[in-house]
Amino acid sequence: xxxxxxxxxxxxxxxxxxxxxxxxxxxxxxxxxxxxxxxxxxxxxxxxxxxxxxxxxxxxxxxxxxxxxxxxxxxxxxxxxxxxxxxxxxxxxxxxxxxxxxxxxxxxxxxxxxxxxxxxxxxxxxxxxxxxxxxxxxxxxxxxxxxxxxxxxxxxxxxxxxxxxxxxxxxxxxxxxxxxxxxxxxxxxxxxxxxxxxxxxxxxxxxxxxxxxxxxxxxxxxxxxxxxxxxxxxxxxxxxxxxxxxxxxxxxxxxxxxxxxxxxxxxxxxxxxxxxxxxxxxxxxxxxxxxxxxxxxxxxxxxxxxxxxxxxxxxxxxxxxxxxxxxxxxxxxxxxx
Amino acid sequence: xxxxxxxxxxxxxxxxxxxxxxxxxxxxxxxxxxxxxxxxxxxxxxxxxxxxxxxxxxxxxxxxxxxxxxxxxxxxxxxxxxxxxxxxxxxxxxxxxxxxxxxxxxxxxxxxxxxxxxxxxxxxxxxxxxxxxxxxxxxxxxxxxxxxxxxxxxxxxxxxxxxxxxxxxxxxxxxxxxxxxxxxxxxxxxxxxxxxxxxxxxxxxxxxxxxxxxxxxxxxxxxxxxxxxxxxxxxxxxxxxxxxxxxxxxxxxxxxxxxxxxxxxxxxxxxxxxxxxxxxxxxxxxxxxxxxxxxxxxxxxxxxxxxxxxxxxxxxxxxxxxxxxxxxxxxxxxxxx
DNA sequence: CTGTTAGCGCGTTCAT
DNA sequence: ATGAACGCGCTAACAG
Numbered sequence: 001x002x003x004x005x006x007x008x009x010x011x012x013x014x015x016x017x018x019x020x021x022x023x024x025x026x027x028x029x030x031x032x033x034x035x036x037x038x039x040x041x042x043x044x045x046x047x048x049x050x051x052x053x054x055x056x057x058x059x060x061x062x063x064x065x066x067x068x069x070x071x072x073x074x075x076x077x078x079x080x081x082x083x084x085x086x087x088x089x090x091x092x093x094x095x096x097x098x099x100x101x102x103x104x105x106x107x108x109x110x111x112x113x114x115x116x117x118x119x120x121x122x123x124x125x126x127x128x129x130x131x132x133x134x135x136x137x138x139x140x141x142x143x144x145x146x147x148x149x150x151x152x153x154x155x156x157x158x159x160x161x162x163x164x165x166x167x168x169x170x171x172x173x174x175x176x177x178x179x180x181x182x183x184x185x186x187x188x189x190x191x192x193x194x195x196x197x198x199x200x201x202x203x204x205x206x207x208x209x210x211x212x213x214x215x216x217x218x219x220x221x222x223x224x225x226x227x228x229x230x231x232x233x234x235x236x237x238x239x240x241x242x243x244x245x246x247x248x249x250x251x252x253x254x255x256x257x258x259x260x261x262x263x264x265x266x267x268x269x270x271x272x273x274x275x276x277x278x279x280x281x282x283x284x285x286x287x288x289x290x291x292x293x294x295x296x297x298x299x300x301x302x303x304x305x306x307x308x309x310x311x312x313x314x315x316x317x318x319x320x321x322x323x324x325x326x327x328x329x330x331x332x333x334x335x336x337x
Numbered sequence: 338x339x340x341x342x343x344x345x346x347x348x349x350x351x352x353x354x355x356x357x358x359x360x361x362x363x364x365x366x367x368x369x370x371x372x373x374x375x376x377x378x379x380x381x382x383x384x385x386x387x388x389x390x391x392x393x394x395x396x397x398x399x400x401x402x403x404x405x406x407x408x409x410x411x412x413x414x415x416x417x418x419x420x421x422x423x424x425x426x427x428x429x430x431x432x433x434x435x436x437x438x439x440x441x442x443x444x445x446x447x448x449x450x451x452x453x454x455x456x457x458x459x460x461x462x463x464x465x466x467x468x469x470x471x472x473x474x475x476x477x478x479x480x481x482x483x484x485x486x487x488x489x490x491x492x493x494x495x496x497x498x499x500x501x502x503x504x505x506x507x508x509x510x511x512x513x514x515x516x517x518x519x520x521x522x523x524x525x526x527x528x529x530x531x532x533x534x535x536x537x538x539x540x541x542x543x544x545x546x547x548x549x550x551x552x553x554x555x556x557x558x559x560x561x562x563x564x565x566x567x568x569x570x571x572x573x574x575x576x577x578x579x580x581x582x583x584x585x586x587x588x589x590x591x592x593x594x595x596x597x598x599x600x601x602x603x604x605x606x607x608x609x610x611x612x613x614x615x616x617x618x619x620x621x622x623x624x625x626x627x628x629x630x631x632x633x634x635x636x637x638x639x640x641x642x643x644x645x646x647x648x649x650x651x652x653x654x655x656x657x658x659x660x661x662x663x664x665x666x667x668x669x670x671x672x673x674x
Numbered sequence: 675c676t677g678t679t680a681g682c683g684c685g686t687t688c689a690t
Numbered sequence: 691a692t693g694a695a696c697g698c699g700c701t702a703a704c705a706g
Contacts, residue, residue: 001474003699014677019701027675044473049450050391051699054682059387061430061451069419072616075412082406082433086440091447093398094431096419110428113386114398136381137338221615253618278558279409279616281590340683351693356685364691388683391698678705683698690693 002043011039022047053115062303063093063111064296065104066122066144067219070096071247073273073292074122077144080296081120088304090117097124099185099218104130112137118303120296123148126189140306142299147189154306156299156318160190160272163288164197164242166324167270170286171240172205175333176268180213180231180238182224182248191216194244194272213238217248224251225258232259239267239333246273249285253329268330274323286330289323339380348376359384390452399640400430400448401633402441403459403481404556407433408584410610410629411459414481417633418457425641427454434461436522436555441467449474455640457633460485463526477643479636484526491643493636493655497527497609500625501534501579503661504607507623508577509542512670513605517550517568517575519561519585528553531581531609550575554585561588562595569596576604576670583610586622590666605667611660623667626660 008015013032020026021036028036039045053059064081066074078094085092093116095107104124111119112133118140123130128151134141135153142154164181171179181198184191195214202209215230217223224247231238232255243249249271256263263269274289298318305312345352350369357363358373365373376382390396401418403411415431422429430453432444441461448456449470455477460467465488471478472490479491501518508516518535521528532551539546552567554560561584568575569592580586586608593600600606611626635655642649 004701005699015699016678016701017676020676023701025701029675032676046446046449046474048391048452048699049447050387050396050452051682052701054385054387054391054684054698055700055702057682060447068416069406069412070416070613070615072409072412075406075409078431079405079407079433082431086432086444089447091430091432091451093428094415094419095423095428096416107423109383110386110397110426112383114428115385115387137383247615250615250618257619275616276407278407278584278587279612281587281621282594284618341685342683352683353685353694354692357692360685362685366691369691385683388698389685391682391700392684392686394698676706679703681702682700685697687696688694690691 002045003048004045007036007039007043007045010043011035057115059115059117060089061091061093061114061116062118062120062300063095063107063116064120065095065097065107065111067099067124068096069094071219071245072276072279073246073290076276076292077296080293080298081300082296084297084300084304090304099124099188101125108133112139117307118142120144120299120303122146125187127187140303140310142303142306144295144299145190147193152315154302154316154318156295156302156320158290158295158320158322160193161197161200163272163290163322163324164194164244165201166197167242167272167286167288168198168201169204170324170326171242171268171270171330172201172207174240174268174330176240177207178210178213178234178236178238179240179242180215180234181242181244182227182231182252183214183216183244184219184248186216191244198242219245219247221247221251221254224248225255226251228252228255229259232256232261240330241267241269243269243271246271246275264329264331270330274325283325284328286327287325289325291320291322294320339382340385341382344373344376344380344382347380348372394452396452396454397426398428398430398451398453399455399457399637400432400444400453401457402432402434402444402448404436404461405433406431408556408582409613409616410583410627413613413629414633417630418637419633421634421637421641427641436461436525438462445470449476454644455479457481457636457640459483462524464524477640477647479640479643481632481636482527484530489652491639491653491655493632493639493657495627495632495657495659497530498534498537500609500627500659500661501531501581502538503534504579504609504623504625505535505538506541507661507663508579508605508607508667509538509544511577511605511667513577514544515547515550515571515573515575516577516579517552517571518579518581519564519568519589520551520553520581521556521585523553528581535579556582556584558584558588558591561585562592563588565589565592566596569593569598577667578604578606580606580608583608583612601666601668607667611662620662621665623664624662626662628657628659631657
């Protein structure tokens with residue numbers, strides 16, 4: 001790892017001259033340029049970005065904090081982030097929190113001390129602390145997927161409430177009344193919103209809500225299995241389930257299979273979050289799909305704009321449209337063929 | 338963003354004293370400690386890791402260069418990497434190359450100038466240049482999944498040839514003879530190895546190989562569709578397909594559906610790479626599954642060991658075991674039920 | 675057009 | 691037990 005000084009010495013010039021040539025800034029003679037360039041090449045010189053970052057207070061690095069890349073939804077978001085970032089010469093650090101506040105705190109410490117230029121945050125909990133902590137250090141932050149109360153911060157997400165309203169409305173129209181909702185953690189905003197959409201659909205239909213049909217858990221397959229089992233123990237049993245994310249729904253379907261219940265003949269299942277086309281042979285679930293890639297991409301572009309121009313525009317809340325796709329996992333009540 | 342100097346001034350001490358207190362190195366009086374700590378807290382002081390990195394030539398950052406996180410196999414590898422890294426206080430930069438050599442080169446430039454402590458590389462092409470470029474800068478590197486000729490470098494991967502041998506052997510035993518192999522790019526080592534396993538199975542069974550059944554493409558759904566279509570145009574048509582990774586196999590199955598061919602009744606399909614349990618309701622493919630998470634984890638641990646002790650042990654090539662899982666996508670030839 | 679000086683924030687070395 | 695000076699690698703500002 002040679003330094004600029006070594007290159008300078010070899011080229012018989014001052015370090016600053018090397019800097020000027022390699023960054024193509026300021027003036028220099030063609031002959032000097034050549035000498036510097038060949039010296040740099042001979043020494044396999046690689047500029048130390050660390051030193052430049054220290055000077056410029058800019059690392060060209062972003063961080064993406066999310067719950068779990070292993071979920072295809074987040075994977076796709078991550079890919080959108082990475083693509084947008086790399087197009088602009090930025091690099092992305094990936095951090096999985098597993099919705100764990102402590103892990104998130106640890107990552108924040110590291111990232112802030114590494115002086116990342118911006119953070120894309122999927123808050124482990126819908127509380128303002130994390131965002132405030134970032135903003136206190138004057139680091140740019142954009143929140144993804146979830147709302148956060150009591151702070152001014154850019155957010156890119158989907159209309160969760162509308163989505164679950166659509167799913168619920170769809171099932172109601174199919175004649176279902178006992179619709180269980182398998183939700184994520186109570187501490188996350190999307191859980192509340194999606195629940196609100198569910199309730200709205202019932203209210204608009206002038207139907208009462210049975211609170212026992214509302215089950216809180218986590219966004220995992222295991223919890224999905226568990227919640228579905230729990231739901232099916234209710235009396236009367238639900239005739240339809242709504243999984244609040246893809247993993248929960250997959251878990252639910254696994255649970256139903258174990259109970260020898262067929263979907264959709266015996267019970268309908270609707271879901272939030274589609275699985276990427278590349279992972280399914282034949283799409284099966286009726287879903288509200290969120291544009292994962294676009295969420296990542298849009299959020300990153302917004303973040304980069306903020307970094308380039310910190311106080312240019314007022315805080316934005318960008319709502320991306322979801323897509324409601326009816327497939328085979330839902331069917332009219334009592335229509336067993 | 339306050340600096341150590343500002344904290345020092347507020348505490349009425351010298352910067353070095355702040356350093357000593359916060360890093361708990363050297364001597365200081367309890368009273369000083371308290372003054373420093375409260376000053377740091379009041380200013381929300383966050384040490385500048387950039388400056389430390391510059392001094393120590395250590396960034397506590399790794400890079401993971403792979404083809405596409407969007408593939409569940411790589412996602413899982415990435416999660417293994419991230420977990421192992423964060424356990425040791427390291428942070429991971431994620432880079433998607435799409436098997437594109439140019440993108441890989443660009444990333445390498447950035448990563449080397451950012452002085453990452455180590456690189457986990459899934460080479461876009463099975464040539465030594467990238468590895469050599471990294472090693473020339475004395476940056477530690479571990480190669481994942483693929484072999485690279487003509488360099489001494491640590492590698493963590495699976496026995497690809499054995500895996501495809503198993504798949505082929507399985508299909509041969511089921512009575513299949515026209516077995517098409519839908520492969521990845523010719524430039525990647527795993528393609529060759531998996532092809533070798535295919536050929537070995539045929540040779541051991543004293544069966545001739547029809548080269549037209551060997552089709553090269555890319556590790557994508559689109560190419561999988563295309564290759565399967567191409568295969569089915571052969572005369573006589575194959576009775577079984579082997580997809581060289583999960584995406585190719587899914588593409589193949591989609592193509593078969595479009596042709597109104599049922600799997601496994603009309604044609605068997607075997608595949609490399611399982612889909613994670615969390616993404617499937619009912620696993621369908623007969624596969625050779627690679628321990629993706631363990632690959633990531635093991636490679637990272639090896640890399641960190643190298644970073645801690647660069648020349649300790651000789652170069653290692655770690656071969657992780659695969660798992661052969663027979664499911665519903667393959668069945669005996671001519672046994673249409 | 676090129677070079678000298680200085681400083682980004684931190685911690686090692688050597689003094690006190 | 692505490693501090694001053696120096697340097698990690700780079701470049702802006704100024705000088706020549």
